Amino acid sequence: xxxxxxTYLKIENVSKIFGPRLSMGDRxxxxxxxxxxxxxxxxxxxxxxxLAKGQTLGLVGESGCGKSTLGRVIAGIYPPTTGxxxxxxxxxxxxxxxxxxxxxxxxQDPFASLDPRMKVGEAVAEGPVAHGIVPRxxxxxxxxxxxxxxxxxxxxADRYPHQFSGxxxxxxxxxxxxxxxxxxxxxxxxxxxxxxxxxxxVINLFLELRRDLDLxxxxxxxxxxxxxxxxxxxxVMYLGRIVELGETHQVFGRPSHPYTAALLxxxxxxxxxxxxxxxVKPISGEIPSPLNPPPGCxxxxxxxxxxxxxxxxxxxxxxxxxxQRAACHHAESQLAEPERAGA
Amino acid sequence: xSPVLEVRDLRTEFFTAAGTLRAVNDVSxxxNEGEIIGLVGESGSGKSVTGFSLLGLIDAPGKITxxxxxxxxxxxxxxxxxxxxxxxxxxxxxxFQDPIATLNPLLTIGQQMEMALAAHERxxxxxxxxxCAEALERVGIPSxxxxxxxxPHEFSGGMRQRVAISIALxxxxxxxxxxxxxxxxxxxxxxxIVTEMKxLAREFGVAxxxxxxxxxxxxGIAQRIAVMYAGRIVETGPAAQVxxxxxxxxxxxxxxSMPHATAPGQALRQIxxxxxxxxxxxxxxxxxxxxxxxxxxxxxxxELTEAAGRSWRCFHPLDQPAQEGITS
Amino acid sequence: xxxxxxxxxxxxxxxxxxxxxxxxxxxxxxxxxxRRNRIATVALGITILLAFVALFAPFVxxxxxxxxxxxxxxxxxxxxxxxxxxGYVHILGTDAxxxxxxxxxxxxxxxxxxxxxxxxxxxxxxxxxxGVLAAYIGGWVxxxxxxxxxxxxxxPAILLAxxxxxxxxxxxxxxxxxxxxAQYAYFARTAYGAATAExxxxxxxxxxxxxxxxxxxxxxxxxxxxxxxxxxVATVQIxxxxxxxxxxxxxGLGLPVTEPSLGMLIANGFQYMxxxxxxxxxxPGLMLILLIMAINIVGDQIRDQLNPRLRx
Numbered sequence: 007x008x009x010x011x012x013t014y015l016k017i018e019n020v021s022k023i024f025g026p027r028l029s030m031g032d033r034x035x036x037x038x039x040x041x042x043x044x045x046x047x048x049x050x051x052x053x054x055x056x057l058a059k060g061q062t063l064g065l066v067g068e069s070g071c072g073k074s075t076l077g078r079v080i081a082g083i084y085p086p087t088t089g090x091x092x093x094x095x096x097x098x099x100x101x102x103x104x105x106x107x108x109x110x111x112x113x114q115d116p117f118a119s120l121d122p123r124m125k126v127g128e129a130v131a132e133g134p135v136a137h138g139i140v141p142r143x144x145x146x147x148x149x150x151x152x153x154x155x156x157x158x159x160x161x162x163a164d165r166y167p168h169q170f171s172g173x174x175x176x177x178x179x180x181x182x183x184x185x186x187x188x189x190x191x192x193x194x195x196x197x198x199x200x201x202x203x204x205x206x207x208v209i210n211l212f213l214e215l216r217r218d219l220d221l222x223x224x225x226x227x228x229x230x231x232x233x234x235x236x237x238x239x240x241x242v243m244y245l246g247r248i249v250e251l252g253e254t255h256q257v258f259g260r261p262s263h264p265y266t267a268a269l270l271x272x273x274x275x276x277x278x279x280x281x282x283x284x285x286v287k288p289i290s291g292e293i294p295s296p297l298n299p300p301p302g303c304x305x306x307x308x309x310x311x312x313x314x315x316x317x318x319x320x321x322x323x324x325x326x327x328x329x330q331r332a333a334c335h336h337a338e339s340q341l342a343e344p345e346r347a348g349a
Numbered sequence: 350x351s352p353v354l355e356v357r358d359l360r361t362e363f364f365t366a367a368g369t370l371r372a373v374n375d376v377s378x379x380x381n382e383g384e385i386i387g388l389v390g391e392s393g394s395g396k397s398v399t400g401f402s403l404l405g406l407i408d409a410p411g412k413i414t415x416x417x418x419x420x421x422x423x424x425x426x427x428x429x430x431x432x433x434x435x436x437x438x439x440x441x442x443x444x445f446q447d448p449i450a451t452l453n454p455l456l457t458i459g460q461q462m463e464m465a466l467a468a469h470e471r472x473x474x475x476x477x478x479x480x481c482a483e484a485l486e487r488v489g490i491p492s493x494x495x496x497x498x499x500x501p502h503e504f505s506g507g508m509r510q511r512v513a514i515s516i517a518l519x520x521x522x523x524x525x526x527x528x529x530x531x532x533x534x535x536x537x538x539x540x541x542i543v544t545e546m547k548x549l550a551r552e553f554g555v556a557x558x559x560x561x562x563x564x565x566x567x568x569g570i571a572q573r574i575a576v577m578y579a580g581r582i583v584e585t586g587p588a589a590q591v592x593x594x595x596x597x598x599x600x601x602x603x604x605x606s607m608p609h610a611t612a613p614g615q616a617l618r619q620i621x622x623x624x625x626x627x628x629x630x631x632x633x634x635x636x637x638x639x640x641x642x643x644x645x646x647x648x649x650x651x652e653l654t655e656a657a658g659r660s661w662r663c664f665h666p667l668d669q670p671a672q673e674g675i676t677s
Numbered sequence: 678x679x680x681x682x683x684x685x686x687x688x689x690x691x692x693x694x695x696x697x698x699x700x701x702x703x704x705x706x707x708x709x710x711x712r713r714n715r716i717a718t719v720a721l722g723i724t725i726l727l728a729f730v731a732l733f734a735p736f737v738x739x740x741x742x743x744x745x746x747x748x749x750x751x752x753x754x755x756x757x758x759x760x761x762x763x764g765y766v767h768i769l770g771t772d773a774x775x776x777x778x779x780x781x782x783x784x785x786x787x788x789x790x791x792x793x794x795x796x797x798x799x800x801x802x803x804x805x806x807x808g809v810l811a812a813y814i815g816g817w818v819x820x821x822x823x824x825x826x827x828x829x830x831x832x833p834a835i836l837l838a839x840x841x842x843x844x845x846x847x848x849x850x851x852x853x854x855x856x857x858x859a860q861y862a863y864f865a866r867t868a869y870g871a872a873t874a875e876x877x878x879x880x881x882x883x884x885x886x887x888x889x890x891x892x893x894x895x896x897x898x899x900x901x902x903x904x905x906x907x908x909x910v911a912t913v914q915i916x917x918x919x920x921x922x923x924x925x926x927x928x929g930l931g932l933p934v935t936e937p938s939l940g941m942l943i944a945n946g947f948q949y950m951x952x953x954x955x956x957x958x959x960x961p962g963l964m965l966i967l968l969i970m971a972i973n974i975v976g977d978q979i980r981d982q983l984n985p986r987l988r989x
Contacts, residue, residue, distance in 0.1 A: 068535035083886045104888045111886045119879035123901045132897070133887040171623055179883075186887060201391040202562060206606035206619035213616060228536065235608035235617070254613065272540035274569040275609065276592050288540035292505055 011058040014222045015080070015190060020089035022050040022075050045297055049075040051246040052089075054323075057239070059189075062216065062223040064237030064254065066230060066269075070296045071243040074194055077226045081111040081192045093190060107137050110183035114195035116175035120167040120182075127153075127163025130182045139187060148185060156181035157211055173204035177211065184215065191216075194226045209236065230273050234258050242266045245296055245304040248323060252330030260345050262326035262337040265289075265305045270346065303334070311336040351422070352379035353523045353556050354403070354441075359416035359426075361395075361402045370627045372398040374580035375416070377653075380524065383554040385547070387571030387588065389564055389603075393624050395580040396560045400526045403558070404443055405433045421523055439469040442517035446529040448509040452501040458485075458512055459497030465516050484515040489545055507538035514546065521553055528560045543570050564603055568592055576600045579625060579635035586659030596659065596666040599636045634663070642667075710982055717978035723971040727964075731787040738780035739765055754954050770956040773945060778956060781942055782964050788938040789968075792849065793918040796856035800918075801911050803857065804864025809903060811865075812872035813895055826865045834859040838921055842930045852931045856918050867910045871903035905983040912976030916969045923965055939965045 024047045050072040057063045065073045078084045080091055082104030091098040093108055113119035120129060130152055131145040140148040150160035156177040167175055176196060183191060193212065197205040213236065216223055227233045233240060233254075240257040242250040242265065250263040261267040268289040291308040294300055300307050306316035315335050326337040334340065361373035372395045380386055390396040402413055405425060418425040420441055425433065445451050453461055462481040466472060472480065478497065485493035488511040501509060510530060517525050527546070531539040547570050550557050561567050567574060568588055575585040576597065584597040595601040602620040604610060611617050622639040625631055631638050637647035642665040651662045712718055730737045753775040759767045769778040811822040829837070838859040845851035875881065876899065884894045919939075925931035926940030927947075937945065939961050946957025 068537060078882075078886075081886050082888065083882055104886070107887065111883065113879045113883060115879060119883045121880040121884070121898050121902065123904075124898070132884075132893075133889065136887075136889055136893060173623055182883075201624070202564070202603055203391060203606055203620040204623060206608075206617040207621075209608070210616045210619055213614065230536070231608040235611070235613050269537060272537045274540070274543070274563070274565040276565050276568045276604070276607070288544050289537045290541075292507060293535065293537070 011060060013056045014059040014061075014094055015057040015063075015224075016092040016095075017053055017055050017080065018089050018092070020050060020053045020076070020079055020086045020091060021048065022072070022079055022084055023048050023087040047297055048246050048299075049296065050079065050086075053248055054089075055241060055248065055251060057222060057224070059222055060220050061238040062225055062236055064233035064240040065224060065226040065243065066228065066233050066240060067243035068228060068269075068293055070245065070293055072246040072296075073226050073243050076243070077111075077192050077194045077224060080190075080224055081109055082106070083111070107133070107139070107186050108188055109190040109192060110186045110188035111192040111194065112176070112179050112183050112196045115199050116172060116179050117167075117199075119179050120175060122167055125164055125166055126170070126178045129167075130163070130178070130185050133182070133186045137186070139185075149181075152181040152185040153178070155184065155215065157207075171204075172200055173207060176200060176208050180208075180211065180215070184219065188221070190222045190224070192224045192226070195228065196225075197232060198227065198229065205232075212236065230258075230270065231275075242269070245294065245299045247304065247333060249305065249334070250330075250332040251323065252327070252332075256327060256330045258346065260327070260330075260341060260343075262330060262332040262341045263305075263334045264309050264311050264336070264340050266332075267340060267343070268308075268310075311339060353382045353421055354380040354558075355417075355419040356403070357417045357419075359399065359402060359418060360414050361398055361407055361411060362414045363411045365410055368628050371580055371630075372411070372627065373402055376577075376580075376582050377416075378575055378582065378585060380556045380558065382523070382556055383550060384573065385550055385557040385559055385571045387567030387574045388558055388560045388577060389562065389567050389574060390577035391562055391624055393579070393627060394577040396562075396577045397528050399577070400443065400528050400558060400560050403524075403526055404437055404441055405430075406443075435469075438465065438522070439520045440522050441524045441526065442520070442522045444510075444513050444517050444525060444527040444530045446532050448506075448513040449501060451513060452509065454501055457498050457500055458504075462497070462512075462516055462519065465519055469520055480519070484519055485512065487518070487549070488512075488515040489541070490515075507534055507542065510534060510542060511545075514542075514549070518549060518553065518555070522555060524556045524558070525550075526558045526560070529562070530559070531566060532561070532563070539566065546570065564592070564607070576603070579627065579630055581635070581662060583636065583663065584659075584661040590659060594668075596661040596668070597636075597663050598640050598642050598665070598667060601667055602639075707982065711978060714978050717974055720971040720974035720978075723967065724975055727786060727968050727971070728790060730783055731790045734780075734783040734787045738777075738783045739768075740777040740780040742776040742781045742784055754949065754957065756954070757956055769960045770954075772942070772957055773949070778960055781937065782939070782961050785937055785939040785942050785961060786964060786968070788932065788936055789919050789922055789940070789965075792852055792856070792922050792932075792938065793915050796853045796860065796918050796922075797911055797915040799853065800857045800861040800914065801864050801907065804861040804866075805868040805900065805903070805907055807861070808865040808868025808870075809872045809895060809900055812869050812876050813891070813899060822865070823869060826862045826869075829862045830866065834917075835921060835924060838925060839928070839930065842925055847931065847933045849932065849936070852922065852925065855925070856921060859921065860914050860918060863910055863914055864907065867906050868903050871906045872899055875899055875902045909976055909980040909983060912972055912979060916972040916976065919965070919972075920969055 026046060053076060055063070065077065067073045075084065079086045082098050085099055085102045093106060096106065098104065098106060098109065120126070127146070127149045130149045134140045134148055135142050135145050149163050153160045153163060158174060158177050158181065167178065170178065196212070197208050200208060209232065215221070225233060225236050237254045240252065240254050241248050242257065242263065244265050250257055250261060250266045257266060258270065261270060272288055289308055294304065294307070300317070302317040302319055303309070303321050306312040309316065313335070319335070321333045321335050323331045323333045326332045326341060356379065357377050359373055359376045360371065363370040363372055374395070376399055378386065388396045388399065401407055403418055403425070405428070407413055413426055416426060420436065425436070459478065459481055462484065463477050466477055466480060481497055482494040485496060490496055490508060490511055504512060531542050534542065543566065546557070549555070559567060559571055571588050573585065574588045574591045575582045576591070576599065577583065578599050584591060584595065584600050591600060592604065595604060605618040606620055608617060620639055625635060625638065633648040633650050634640070637643040640647070644665065646664045651664050653660050653662050654666065735741065753771060753773055755767060755771045757768060757770040759770060765777055767777050767779070769782070772778055772781055807822050807826065811819040838855045841855035841858055842852060845854060881894060881898060884898050922931055922938060923940030923943065926938050927944040929944065932938055932941060934941070942961035943958050943965070946954070946961065949957050
């Protein structure tokens with residue numbers, strides 16, 4: 007679906023490597039005792055993907071998989087170490103500086119992402135005024151408009167963030183991002199820190215605004231059920247690499263990477279009526295440290311399908327079904343498993 | 350068979366400068382040997398304070414102001430601290446959300462386990478080490494004997510939680526209170542821990558109170574579920590029944606608002622409003638202002654209704670199945 | 678079953694506040710908590726009172742100690758309670774020039790407070806700028822700036838101030854320069870510590886992601902959030918700069934004799950200590966102690982209130 011729509015976001019071979027943060031003293035000391043620099047962390051490794059206008063890409067994975075780092079690269083917070091991010095054919099960053107306001111971000115923790123010493127109205131108005139999206143004289147009306155779009159009473163613009171509950175703050179954060187009139191919205195775990203009943207409210211707000219504003223979105227979450235609910239396409243990441251990419255119903259219904267399958271099996275679910283309550287099937291083993299990932303396919307040590315080839319050769323992301331790609335040497339045997347319910 | 354833990358009308362209050370806050374309000378439930386009960390609620394529902402109250406771990410300005418907690422027939426409320434300390438760890442133990450906060454970073458895992466062991470038992474160093482290694486092995490930590498010499502920071506989050514579990518199990522307590530034990534963990538690790546704890550509970554015959562905000566996780570481990578809202582238990586019953594056919598509108602609302610209860614991309618069935626401040630609870634049923642079924646009757650506190658092994662606090666209990674709209 | 682109340686709130690109503698009515702401004706909440714500590718409240722009263730009398734010394738003081746016409750050497754070094762030739766009752770006695778000691782103290786207080794406030798604010802501005810910039814920019818700028826600050830912190834402040842005022846000579850500007858040089862490093866350290874912590878927080882990332890200019894991020898977001906610890910350090914540093922200034926003046930390094938600060942009054946009276954004319958030194962000394970103590974107690978209370986770890 008939606009394949010006829012034009013590409014909006016294009017990510018080409020993006021990697022992000024964090025070098026160790028060394029002080030001058032450490033550097034001198036290390037040089038003196040002839041030790042090389044400590045290992046650097048490859049948070050994102052060779053990621054390429056495209057996203058059509060108006061679509062939502064779900065980015066899922068466990069801790070250390072690089073989904074947040076990739077989100078921050080797309081948001082223009084971190085410059086990528088290699089590769090580039092293009093929006094509508096234009097570069098997102100030039101010389102390490104973000105040159106567009108077309109992409110905005112909603113962060114996980116609304117208690118941390120709002121400046122505690124700035125009134126929420128000012129926080130919402132700040133960006134649009136600084137970038138001339140609205141004149142200073144129109145700021146109040148602009149703030150009122152976006153606060154009410156986010157389901158908040160616009161008369162609360164003169165309050166400070168600490169006077170709001172978690173769900174309300176996340177609404178403010180959403181209003182602040184949207185007041186910049188972005189084309190692309192990055193949501194980094196926007197509901198993870200909220201209570202269950204508040205989560206649903208914020209997800210509904212997101213769905214509503216996305217439809218009304220025809221936004222293109224990248225939705226980062228560790229919660230597979232949320233991602234499944236909001237995304238058109240899903241990218242599954244493991245230790246810095248995309249291991250599977252496809253339409254949501256494909257990835258959730260017929261995963262072609264064993265990690266995706268294992269992840270889906272790990273999620274506790276409340277079974278439908280009449281069924282026995284589902285037992286979770288855990289993946290064995292730990293997530294390896296991203297500082298020292300295993301050779302070949304990073305998932306091989308935990309993978310039920312792993313063979314000698316998996317530890318020797320890095321699998322490339324290849325098409326396993328129309329519109330679905332996976333980085334696995336044994337994707338075919340994974341695909342042979344029966345289709346899952348709930349896709 | 351008499352229950353191993355019996356909680357009656359437990360009440361815990363916090364006396365702050367801004368007023369009195371009743372965090373736990375007339376909470377009652379009982380727990381049989383080897384049974385796992387899931388205590389579910391959102392933040393501020395009082396589920397964690399209930400857990401702490403069971404172990405008598407309430408510090409000023411908080412105080413248990415009423416009710417009773419009977420552990421194997423002995424009353425814990427009002428028990429002298431030294432006696433309580435003797436029971437804690439041996440008969441009733443606790444596991445926390447963040448094991449890094451409960452493990453001492455300066456001591457090896459082995460030292461901490463041996464200290465926990467020595468608190469209630471006298472063993473030779475040799476026997477003590479054997480017991481600790483065996484305990485670690487049982488929770489799925491490979492090369493356990495060597496790992497005894499490791500420090501907490503050398504373990505991953507999942508492994509640390511395993512260590513905390515093995516410490517809680519050292520004395521084979523009758524009851525374990527697990528406060529959001531898997532919330533900080535990744536899903537794949539959460540699945541491992543849930544499966545292992547279920548097995549251990551069965552093997553040891555230990556009863557468990559699994560406190561969580563996540564109904565789905567609880568549904569995978571608990572035989573019975575108690576749902577808390579604003580300090581009260583609003584509904585209890587066998588897990589399958591509560592989840593399939595909730596009687597309280599709040600339980601129903603929680604289930605309905607989960608993403609898989611609605612077709613992808615559709616608006617979720619949200620509960621309107623938010624949890625009231627515990628300082629300014631509405632009179633009567635605290636859920637009434639958010640409830641679609643609220644009536645004038647709801648301004649008084651609903652009594653606990655019990656029927657067929659289930660109970661609820663509601664004037665308008667539901668009787669239709671919850672998940673009629675489910676797609677899977 | 679039919680819902681007994683069909684007007685089910687299913688829509689997203691504009692979310693109101695958890696409490697009704699106008700919110701209490703944070704400053705008022707702060708004051709309410711402050712007021713609970715009686716000693717600190719008294720200290721704050723004393724600080725304000727002293728600042729007030731210092732500011733209005735020409736109107737409050739019974740005599741203008743600089744007006745040579747009203748002075749008479751006849752009245753020099755009289756004990757407290759002496760009725761002078763001008764008809765004044767010298768409550769605290771008179772000094773070696775026949776000035777009313779109370780008036781001299783009030784004028785001295787004025788000079789002391791002026792100098793230390795000026796020095797404190799300049800040091801705060803310079804120090805906070807250095808610290809916040811070092812934290813924001815990072816890299817070699819951070820290393821160079823902060824090593825410089827560390828180097829300076831390894832010397833006692835008094836030593837640096839002594840050397841500088843000896844080099845620069847007497848005068849208000851020179852004294853302030855010496856005090857600033859001795860004290861900016863404390864502000865830089867504090868600002869740096871606070872800013873490195875704040876720098877990593879999401880709201881700074883959110884501001885950078887908008888994107889907002891570096892200047893805006895630093896001055897509108899980073900700096901205001903580093904204010905609490907800086908305010909605490911500022912109160913403590915103003916107290917210490919008062920005592921530093923007094924020390925320098927006592928040693929004859931700070932101000933010219935024509936502008937006697939508290940320190941100089943103490944020094945001038947000191948030679949008469951042994952001859953039983955204790956009041957010449959003791960009263961200015963008591964005033965100095967009172968002022969420094971009051972400011973420190975106020976600073977302590979502010980620190981306790983701003984430190985979330987000490988909060989219950």
